[in-house]
Amino acid sequence: xxxxxxxxxxxxxxxxxxxxxxxxxxxxxxxxxxxxxxxxxxxxxxxxxxxxxxxxxxxxxxxxxxxxxxxxxxxxxxxxxxxxxxxxxxxxxxxxxxxxxxxxxxxxxxxxxxxxxxxxxxxxxxxxxxxxxxxxxxxxxxxxxxxxxxxxxxxxxxxxxxxxxxxxxxxxxxxxxxxxxxxxxxxxxxxxxxxxxxxxxxxxxxxxxxxxxxxxxxxxxxxxxxxxxxxxxxxxxxxxxxxxxxxxxxxxxxxxxxxxxxxxxxxxxxxxxxxxxxxxxxxxxxxxxx
Amino acid sequence: xxxxxxxxxxxxxxxxxxxxxxxxxxxxxxxxxxxxxxxxxxxxxxxxxxxxxxxxxxxxxxxxxxxxxxxxxxxxxxxxxxxxxxxxxxxxxxxxxxxxxxxxxxxxxxxxxxxxxxxxxxxxxxxxxxxxxxxxxxxxxxxxxxxxxxxxxxxxxxxxxxxxxxxxxxxxxxxxxxxxxxxxxxxxxxxxxxxxxxxxxxxxxxxxxxxxxxxxxxxxxxxxxxxxxxxxxxxxxxxxxxxxxxxxxxxxxxxxxxxxxxxxxxxxxxxxxxxxxxxxxxxxxxxxxxxxxxxxxxxxxxxxxxxxxxxxxxxxxxxxxxxxxxxxxxxxxx
Numbered sequence: 001x002x003x004x005x006x007x008x009x010x011x012x013x014x015x016x017x018x019x020x021x022x023x024x025x026x027x028x029x030x031x032x033x034x035x036x037x038x039x040x041x042x043x044x045x046x047x048x049x050x051x052x053x054x055x056x057x058x059x060x061x062x063x064x065x066x067x068x069x070x071x072x073x074x075x076x077x078x079x080x081x082x083x084x085x086x087x088x089x090x091x092x093x094x095x096x097x098x099x100x101x102x103x104x105x106x107x108x109x110x111x112x113x114x115x116x117x118x119x120x121x122x123x124x125x126x127x128x129x130x131x132x133x134x135x136x137x138x139x140x141x142x143x144x145x146x147x148x149x150x151x152x153x154x155x156x157x158x159x160x161x162x163x164x165x166x167x168x169x170x171x172x173x174x175x176x177x178x179x180x181x182x183x184x185x186x187x188x189x190x191x192x193x194x195x196x197x198x199x200x201x202x203x204x205x206x207x208x209x210x211x212x213x214x215x216x217x218x219x220x221x222x223x224x225x226x227x228x229x230x231x232x233x234x235x236x237x238x239x240x241x242x243x244x245x246x247x248x249x250x251x252x253x254x255x256x257x258x259x260x261x262x263x264x265x266x267x268x269x270x271x272x273x274x275x276x277x278x279x280x281x282x283x284x285x286x287x288x289x290x
Numbered sequence: 291x292x293x294x295x296x297x298x299x300x301x302x303x304x305x306x307x308x309x310x311x312x313x314x315x316x317x318x319x320x321x322x323x324x325x326x327x328x329x330x331x332x333x334x335x336x337x338x339x340x341x342x343x344x345x346x347x348x349x350x351x352x353x354x355x356x357x358x359x360x361x362x363x364x365x366x367x368x369x370x371x372x373x374x375x376x377x378x379x380x381x382x383x384x385x386x387x388x389x390x391x392x393x394x395x396x397x398x399x400x401x402x403x404x405x406x407x408x409x410x411x412x413x414x415x416x417x418x419x420x421x422x423x424x425x426x427x428x429x430x431x432x433x434x435x436x437x438x439x440x441x442x443x444x445x446x447x448x449x450x451x452x453x454x455x456x457x458x459x460x461x462x463x464x465x466x467x468x469x470x471x472x473x474x475x476x477x478x479x480x481x482x483x484x485x486x487x488x489x490x491x492x493x494x495x496x497x498x499x500x501x502x503x504x505x506x507x508x509x510x511x512x513x514x515x516x517x518x519x520x521x522x523x524x525x526x527x528x529x530x531x532x533x534x535x536x537x538x539x540x541x542x543x544x545x546x547x548x549x550x551x552x553x554x555x556x557x558x559x560x561x562x563x564x565x566x567x568x569x570x571x572x573x574x575x576x577x578x579x580x581x582x583x584x585x586x587x588x589x590x591x592x593x594x595x596x597x598x599x600x601x602x603x604x605x606x607x608x609x610x611x612x613x614x615x616x617x618x619x620x621x622x623x624x
Contacts, residue, residue, distance in 0.1 A: 184393035192407035
């Protein structure tokens with residue numbers, strides 16, 4: 001008797017489909033924590049008018065230096081302004097300025113790094129020596145000195161941070177380009193007569209920008225800290241606009257009996273920094289995986 | 291006789307190093323006629339890859355051409371400025387790179403990568419170049435080309451990727467294909483497939499080929515003529531049949547002897563002892579003499595030049611005339 005062997009029908013294997021199947025992508029805990037913290041902060045900043053009935057600059061001198069709890073949840077400052085309002089509206093200022101102050105150096109530094117890394121030669125040498133000069137100074141010293149010279153105000157903060165911050169992006173991108181331009185796909189494009197701008201934009205930029213993006217996450221922390229520091233030194237966003245740095249500075253004189261005036265904006269800075277750092281680390285981890 | 295497609299004349303390439311100028315290529319000359327396949331073999335560091343890159347103006351910094359000319363269709367392209375040179379060369383020559391892993395941009399769909407050069411150089415529209423990309427993929431034997439054109443490089447196997455690299459090289463209808471060890475990164479079965487593909491392409495479109503490799507088996511299967519390089523110079527050239535059957539330079543002889551023979555079961559793999567000379571130092575004698583099994587005391591006198599042997603053959607050995615007895619001599623040595 002012949003045994004009937006059941007043969008399972010073999011699906012014709014389709015290698016492309018098999019390989020294309022996306023790997024399970026799970027958010028790593030670091031990235032998740034960073035996203036949650038930062039998301040909450042952003043929501044608080046966006047919905048500030050709904051979360052608090054008081055305006056950030058509305059003064060109520062009869063009710064100044066009110067304690068925690070009561071009508072003003074986080075108390076008031078010496079001019080009777082609601083601390084919670086100032087905290088939430090301050091997040092709007094500081095986060096916006098922080099992000100924008102990273103965007104400009106990111107763009108300028110990356111483009112410059114891309115060009116000099118690819119071209120090399122005299123331009124490369126000159127720009128890199130300039131980079132060395134800027135890096136030789138501590139970040140804060142240079143930013144504070146620049147804002148001091150230019151005068152306080154949002155625009156001048158952007159200018160100062162951009163003038164100092166671009167060097168990091170320039171170095172990162174240049175280094176990556178030096179490697180990438182010797183890759184055979186870049187050589188192949190060159191040999192094939194593809195125009196230089198196209199090689200830069202389509203072949204090199206997408207392959208080198210990841211490192212700059214990762215760095216920009218930690219850079220936002222630095223830039224927000226810089227803005228808060230400038231505000232504390234009276235060089236930041238001019239009053240009466242709310243800003244965490246000036247809140248800390250204003251509350252300083254009452255530190256002994258009204259400690260919350262400085263502590264609460266301080267904690268806000270710490271949480272922001274923590275959220276951004278976690279986000280940056282999470283992205284690094286994510287990039288390493290793939 | 292028609293003008294050769296590519297002529298390299300007395301090419302010298304220097305590479306500045308910490309120890310001094312490294313004379314990596316020291317007067318290499320060869321030519322490739324339309325439809326002809328020339329193999330360039332030699333061990334690592336003999337200057338074969340640099341020579342290839344110099345033709346396309348892709349020398350890695352800080353290497354540079356210090357003397358000699360590269361002529362494409364009789365036009366000296368080394369005299370042109372960079373943009374004109376690139377245009378003149380890429381019009382008829384393109385290159386197949388060695389490592390299909392790095393020869394493809396990991397972040398670009400392969401269809402777009404193939405379409406890029408026709409769009410930039412031949413003025414194809416976006417849609418026309420897409421059609422062309424699929425057509426090229428089909429030509430190099432990629433199954434299901436419409437869908438593969440939308441894939442990213444990491445989604446393809448090594449063999450398919452190498453086919454894509456060839457498709458890119460073919461995209462501007464070159465008349466000469468420079469191949470830098472096109473099969474080294476592949477396993478043997480895929481190697482055979484890729485070689486077959488290259489052969490087929492040559493027959494179909496009368497494509498000339500310059501194949502750089504250290505694999506003599508690959509060369510003898512694919513090429514019409516062979517140039518053997520040693521220490522930055524061509525030491526022997528001629529037709530494949532001549533060189534393989536009766537080499538007239540001891541280096542070629544030793545190279546051929548170190549190819550394992552599949553019929554011989556218990557054979558010790560023969561090697562060439564020693565290492566090539568340091569090219570930072572000036573070469574004053576036959577550079578192969580220290581490693582040559584037929585070396586004689588008078589080989590140290592001067593560096594031999596290429597002797598004309600008739601039948602378009604050359605050899606740079608002081609004792610070319612003894613070549614016929616080498617096979618017997620070698621037996622004694624072994």
